[in-house]
Amino acid sequence: MSRQKDDWYPTPPAATKALLDVEGFGHEIWEPACGDGAISKLLDDWGFKSISTDLNDYSYGKSGVDFLLESQRLADSIVTNPPYRLATDFIHHAITLGVTNTPGCYVYHSLKA
Numbered sequence: 242m243s244r245q246k247d248d249w250y251p252t253p254p255a256a257t258k259a260l261l262d263v264e265g266f267g268h269e270i271w272e273p274a275c276g277d278g279a280i281s282k283l284l285d286d287w288g289f290k291s292i293s294t295d296l297n298d299y300s301y302g303k304s305g306v307d308f309l310l311e312s313q314r315l316a317d318s319i320v321t322n323p324p325y326r327l328a329t330d331f332i333h334h335a336i337t338l339g340v341t342n343t344p345g346c347y348v349y350h351s352l353k354a
């Protein structure tokens with residue numbers, strides 16, 4: 242089965258809600274692989290301020306931003322669902338940038354796809 246370019250698989254709202262129910266985040270949250278904003282929009286709905294970037298252009302957030310090449314942290318917290326094959330790299334890079342929330346990534350949806 243062929244995969245979407247750069248593993249673009251939007252996250253179902255229930256997965257993001259489940260995370261927000263159990264994990265605490267600062268007011269500003271960086272979504273560095275935002276896709277079409279599936280996570281970012283829900284974060285905003287919950288009262289957070291999302292800062293959205295992505296390598297590709299899905300008409301949402303700022304495109305052309307390779308998270309793994311970023312040297313500046315755009316928010317203290319990061320919530321994202323990265324491409325499955327880059328999940329470990331994303332976590333390591335988030336730690337390098339000094340995010341304050343527990344580093345982790347959604348992998349369920351990418352695994353399922």
Ligand SMILES: C[S@@+](CC[C@H](N)C(=O)[O-])C[C@H]1O[C@@H](n2cnc3c(N)ncnc32)[C@H](O)[C@@H]1O
Pocket residue numbers: 247248249250251252273274275276277278279280294295296297306307308309321322323324325327351
């Ligand atoms: C599984 S999709 C998830 C999209 C969105 N985070 C969501 O949960 O709905 C993975 C996203 O990672 C983006 N992406 C892939 N490589 C990237 C990179 N190096 N830096 C930033 N974004 C990247 C893709 O363009 C795609 O939008």
